[in-house]
Structures are given as structure tokens and as C-alpha cells.
Amino acid sequence: MALKRFASIDVGSFEIELGIYELGAGGGIRLVDNLRHVIALGSDSYRDGEISFPLVQELIAVLKDFTRVIAEYRCTDYRAIATSALREATNSAIVLDQIKTRTGLDVQILSNAEQRMLVLKALAACGERFETLVQEGAAVVEVGFGSMQVSLYEAGKMRSTQNLRLGALRLRDTLQQLNSARDDRECILQETVAHELEIYENLHLLGRKVKNMIAIGDPIRVLYDKIMRARNRDPEAEDFADKQRVEELYRYVVERTDAELEETLDINPAATGVLLPAAVLYQRMAETVGAEMVWFPGTRLIDGLAAEYAVANSLMHRGHDFDADILAAVQEIAARYGEGTVHRACTVKIALQIFDALKKAQGFTARDRILLEIGATLHHCGRYLNMGNASGSSADIIRATEIVGLSKAEHALIVQILRNEEEVFERREVPLKAAKFAAMIRLASALDRSAKQKAGEYRVRLKEDGTLLFTTAYGGDMTLERLSFLQCTPSFSNVFGIRPEFRQRRSLGSGVV
Numbered sequence: 001m002a003l004k005r006f007a008s009i010d011v012g013s014f015e016i017e018l019g020i021y022e023l024g025a026g027g028g029i030r031l032v033d034n035l036r037h038v039i040a041l042g043s044d045s046y047r048d049g050e051i052s053f054p055l056v057q058e059l060i061a062v063l064k065d066f067t068r069v070i071a072e073y074r075c076t077d078y079r080a081i082a083t084s085a086l087r088e089a090t091n092s093a094i095v096l097d098q099i100k101t102r103t104g105l106d107v108q109i110l111s112n113a114e115q116r117m118l119v120l121k122a123l124a125a126c127g128e129r130f131e132t133l134v135q136e137g138a139a140v141v142e143v144g145f146g147s148m149q150v151s152l153y154e155a156g157k158m159r160s161t162q163n164l165r166l167g168a169l170r171l172r173d174t175l176q177q178l179n180s181a182r183d184d185r186e187c188i189l190q191e192t193v194a195h196e197l198e199i200y201e202n203l204h205l206l207g208r209k210v211k212n213m214i215a216i217g218d219p220i221r222v223l224y225d226k227i228m229r230a231r232n233r234d235p236e237a238e239d240f241a242d243k244q245r246v247e248e249l250y251r252y253v254v255e256r257t258d259a260e261l262e263e264t265l266d267i268n269p270a271a272t273g274v275l276l277p278a279a280v281l282y283q284r285m286a287e288t289v290g291a292e293m294v295w296f297p298g299t300r301l302i303d304g305l306a307a308e309y310a311v312a313n314s315l316m317h318r319g320h321d322f323d324a325d326i327l328a329a330v331q332e333i334a335a336r337y338g339e340g341t342v343h344r345a346c347t348v349k350i351a352l353q354i355f356d357a358l359k360k361a362q363g364f365t366a367r368d369r370i371l372l373e374i375g376a377t378l379h380h381c382g383r384y385l386n387m388g389n390a391s392g393s394s395a396d397i398i399r400a401t402e403i404v405g406l407s408k409a410e411h412a413l414i415v416q417i418l419r420n421e422e423e424v425f426e427r428r429e430v431p432l433k434a435a436k437f438a439a440m441i442r443l444a445s446a447l448d449r450s451a452k453q454k455a456g457e458y459r460v461r462l463k464e465d466g467t468l469l470f471t472t473a474y475g476g477d478m479t480l481e482r483l484s485f486l487q488c489t490p491s492f493s494n495v496f497g498i499r500p501e502f503r504q505r506r507s508l509g510s511g512v513v
Contacts, residue, residue: 005032006309007070008302009063009080011107013042013145014169014218014274016059018066019302020073023315029125029306035069037062038270041085042145042169050091056098063103079305080107083115084146084167112163116142116149117322117405118304119216124320125307126297130214131156131320138212139289143219143281145169145274150200150285151404152210158325160204160332161404164196168219171277186254189280197288205289213291216299219278224296226265227252241294246286253279323370326405330374333401337384343451344377350444351376353460354468358496361462362436371410374403375417376441382418394418417441432495439492443500446484454478462498471503478504 003024010017020033039058044051051059063080070078086092086109099107110118119142123130134153142149146167152159171192175185215224227249228235241249253261258272267275286294310316334344355364355372382393395418403411416434421441430438447458447470455472462468470485472478485502493499 004077004313004315005073005075006306007066007073007075007078008305009066009078009105009107010301010305011041011059011063011080011082011086012218012301013045013083013085013167014038014040014271016062016066017300017302018069019300019306020069020075021306023306023310023313028316029303029310031303031306033069033073035066038268040169040270041089042167043173045085045089046146046170047173049089051085051089051095056095059095060099060102063099063105067103067105077309078105079309080105081115081118081301081305082107082109083301084112084144087112088146111406111408111411112147112149113402113404113406113411115301116151116161116163118301118308119149119299120151120304120320120322120325121307121311122299122301122304123214123216123297124322125303125310125316126299127319129295129297133212133214133295134320136212137210138214139210139285139291140214140216141282141285141289143168143215143217143278143285145218148217148281148285150204150289152205152208152289154208154210157328158404159208159328161329161402162200162204163402164200166193166196166281168217168274168278168281171281172273175277176273185276186280189277190284193280193284197284201288209290211292213286213289213294215282215286215294215296217278218300219274220282220296221298221300222267222271223253223275223278224249225298226267230264235296236298239296239298241296243286243292246283246294250279250283322405326370326403327373327377329404330377333398333403334377334381337381337397339378339381339384341451342453343445343448344379346448346453347379347441347445348373348376350447350458350460351440353458354440354444357460357462357468358498362496368433371413372437372440374406375414375437376444378414378418379421379441379445391419391421394421413437435495439488439495443485443488443492446488447481447502449480449484454481466498468496468498468500469503470500471505473505475504 003022006021006023008019015036015038018035019031022030022032039055041051041055044055086095092109096107099105135156138153140151144167146169148164148166149161151161171189225235228238253275261267261275262269262272311318351372355369378394378398380390380394381397382390385393395415398418399415413434416430417437420430420434420438454476455474459471482502489500
């Protein structure tokens with residue numbers, strides 16, 4: 001198969017980056033060209049709430065140049081994304097419209113959850129090393145310019161992921177308001193970071209200590225590469241560091257002025273100011289999670305875009321199961337709010353059986369199945385807050401909870417499913433897909449109304465006459481389940497145009513109902 005060329009563009013908070021990749025079946029992903037332009041969009045966005053006119057003009061000029069390079073390389077496709085600077089800017093729609101009008105580029109603003117999933121996909125594209133580390137237990141720590149993300153893995157599965165507003169650029173801009181010596185700035189940073197990480201440790205680490213830390217993000221990629229080369233070391237060959245080397249990296253930064261760092265590391269003056277905040281963040285995070293070893297893979301967000309494209313177009317084998325990561329993280333959320341029950345697992349199983357029976361007729365996709373499973377897993381988590389208004393409370397909880405890997409629209413869909421869990425809202429207020437998924441979950445929950453899993457295994461199939469038939473061989477009393485099922489039948493029929501039917505097959509002598 002001929003190689004394809006693909007272009008990735010990342011409109012970040014501190015710089016814009018273009019990657020040109022060659023992709024081919026069996027050949028993996030190869031970066032053939034890389035362009036970067038420093039432009040601190042985040043400084044405007046985080047401080048003023050919008051991106052100024054001069055910066056928009058500079059951004060468009062750079063993107064015009066990128067489109068020329070993409071054409072020269074004859075790329076067959078591209079993807080352009082923007083992160084927190086545009087995500088938080090009140091004039092983001094205007095900026096995106098101007099980019100489209102003047103460059104022809106469609107730029108998509110990623111949710112934080114989508115952005116972090118792309119970073120993880122870039123790591124997975126590195127090969128077996130990522131799988132080995134997450135099987136042993138790892139904290140993936142990404143320090144960006146706007147925020148920091150920490151994703152915990154145990155036995156190869158994601159257990160939690162949290163976003164902390166501790167970006168290197170945010171912290172740098174805070175320090176620039178102070179007229180302090182470097183030692184004072186280090187102390188202020190240490191106190192700020194220590195407070196936030198103490199809260200994170202108490203709420204989310206829960207006594208966990210992980211063997212490995214995977215350090216990613218533009219600040220650490222530049223920092224590790226430059227310091228290693230300044231010491232005549234190869235950062236790619238020596239991409240693992242023990243506690244001593246991590247401490248040495250930290251001391252290298254904190255003991256030098258910005259001017260000294262600029263000279264010794266040959267770094268753009270605009271970039272030196274973020275090195276001290278970045279060094280403090282990584283050093284304190286390594287201490288917080290108790291990491292014995294730190295891996296510096298040097299991956300970037302544009303690598304994740306290329307990896308996702310390669311997998312989607314069958315140009316690269318899908319390695320790590322990120323769908324399983326999403327579901328594992330959702331199960332942790334459910335358990336946090338008291339929904340780690342056998343009934344919940346039973347409801348999820350039956351809801352997926354209903355989905356599989358209706359998938360072809362309804363035109364559902366594999367992604368829809370994952371979204372339904374998320375909704376079913378989180379159903380009734382609001383009982384933790386308010387048992388009298390579980391649906392509303394569930395929606396409130398999940399609206400405020402990040403679910404890694406979900407787009408903004410997908411996250412909103414989950415919230416709508418949970419709001420409509422008990423059909424307490426007008427149906428016209430709910431998107432049709434959310435209403436369908438909520439109806440499936442309600443019917444599935446009704447079939448285990450006693451929470452005793454009486455039926456054991458249900459069989460679910462769609463008959464030719466349009467009846468959705470549920471059968472069980474259980475011979476005992478299922479009056480409660482039958483009544484609950486009948487209560488849910490009208491709303492299910494209204495949404496799907498399908499009549500559910502419950503049939504209990506009993507042993508000989510007891511009759512058939």
C-alpha cells in the first residue's frame with residue numbers, strides 16, 4: 001500500500017504546531033516535518049477572557065503558511081484542533097470563522113476530555129513500553145500551558161483522571177505580577193502547587209502509590225531534551241529517569257535565572273518563563289504519586305491526531321483498548337457515588353442486550369453502545385445526593401464530572417439520559433437518542449426491580465411482528481419485576497414504536513406465563 005501523508009495542526013495556548021506524517025500499513029507513523037510558532041494565545045484568553053485582534057491576525061498568518069506547507073507535501077488529509085486558549089475565549093466562534101474564511105482550515109475546539117484521550121493515543125503509538133508501564137501501575141502526568149491532567153492506571157486499566165488548573169503559562173502569568181527574586185518565586189510556586197496536590201491526593205489518590213510516572217506535555221518535552229543535550233546526553237536513548245535524575249533536572253532549572261536558561265539551553269526567550277513552573281509541577285507530582293521511575297516519551301498532541309487517523313483508516317493496528325479505559329473510569333465514578341452494586345451491573349447487562357436486539361433496526365453504532373453503557377453504569381448515582389430526585393441529582397453530578405474521551409456533545413447526551421432517567425421532564429425537551437437510551441435503561445432496571453437478579457439470564461430478541469420479547473426460565477415469583485416492566489412499557493413503546501413483552505417460562509406442572 002502506498003504511503004499516505006497526513007497533516008496535524010495544534011493551535012495551543014502558547015504555540016501553534018504543524019506535523020507532517022507519513023502513514024502506511026505495516027510502516028507505522030513517521031514524522032517527516034515539524035513547524036512551530038510561539039504565540040501566547042493563552043495569556044490573552046486566561047487574563048482577558050478573549051483573544052486580541054493582533055494575536056488573531058498573527059495566528060491567521062501562521063496558519064496560512066501552514067496550509068502552503070501542507071499543499072507542498074501533497075497531504076491527502078489533515079486535522080486541525082485547538083485547546084484551552086480558544087476553549088476559554090469568549091470570542092472563539094469569531095476566531096474560528098475568520099480562520100475558515102481566510103485560510104480554508106476547519107479548526108475544531110476539543111473538550112478537555114477529548115484532548116487528553118488524544119495524548120494517551122499518542123503514548124499508545126509508542127508501542128509495548130506504554131502497555132508495560134500501565135500494567136505495572138502508572139500516573140500519566142501531562143503539564144500543559146493551561147492546565148495539568150493526571151490519569152492513573154492500575155493493571156493496565158484507567159482508574160481515574162483529573163484536570164487541575166495548574167498550567168505552566170497560568171502560573172507564569174501569575175508570577176509576572178510579582179516583583180520577587182527567583183527564590184521567592186520558587187517558594188510561591190511550591191506553596192501553590194503543594195496546596196492543590198494535597199487536595200488531589202486526599203480526594204483521588206486514596207493512598208495509592210504508583211511505580212511509574214509518564215511525563216508529557218510541551219514544557220517537559222523541551223526541558224528534558226534541552227537539558228540532556230546540554231550535558232551531551234541523548235534524550236531519546238535515555239528517556240527514563242530515576243528519582244535522583246528528576247531532582248537534578250529540577251535543580252538545574254531553579255538554580256538558574258531565565259537569562260542563564262535561555263543561554264545554556266538555547267531556548268526562545270518567550271519560553272524560558274514557563275520552565276520554572278513546569279519544573280516545580282513535575283517534581284512535586286513525582287513526589288505526590290511516589291513514582292520510582294519517570295518516562296519522558298517526548299510525545300505531542302499532534303502525534304495523537306496522527307495515531308487516531310492511522311487507526312481509523314486501518315493504517316495502524318489498534319493496540320491499547322481505550323474504550324475499556326473510558327468504561328473503567330466511568331465505573332470508578334459510579335463507585336464513588338455508591339453505585340458499585342450488583343443491581344447496577346445487572347441493569348447494564350440487560351440494557352446492552354436490548355441495544356444489541358435493536359441495533360440493526362434502529363441504526364445504532366458501536367459508539368452508541370459505549371454511550372449507553374456509560375449512561376446505564378451511572379444511572380441512579382444521584383441517589384448519593386438526593387434519593388427523592390435521583391434523576392436531577394445524577395445529571396448535576398455528571399454535568400460537573402469530566403469523562404475522559406467524550407466530546408462535549410457526547411457528555412451532554414449522557415447528562416440528558418440521566419435527567420430523563422425517571423421520565424420526569426417533558427419529552428420534547430430531550431433529544432431523541434437520549435430518550436431512547438433512557439427508555440432502555442428504565443426497562444432494564446425494571447427487570448431487576450427487586451435487585452435480587454431473580455431471572456438469572458434473560459433472553460432478548462426482536463420478533464418479526466415488532467415485539468421485543470424478554471424471556472426467562474426462572475420459575476419463582478417475579479410479580480414485582482412484571483409490574484415494574486408493565487409500568488415502563490408505555491413510554492418505551494412511545495419512543496421506539498415497539499411493544500415490549502415479558503414471558504416467564506416455568507417448569508412443567510407450574511404452567512407457562
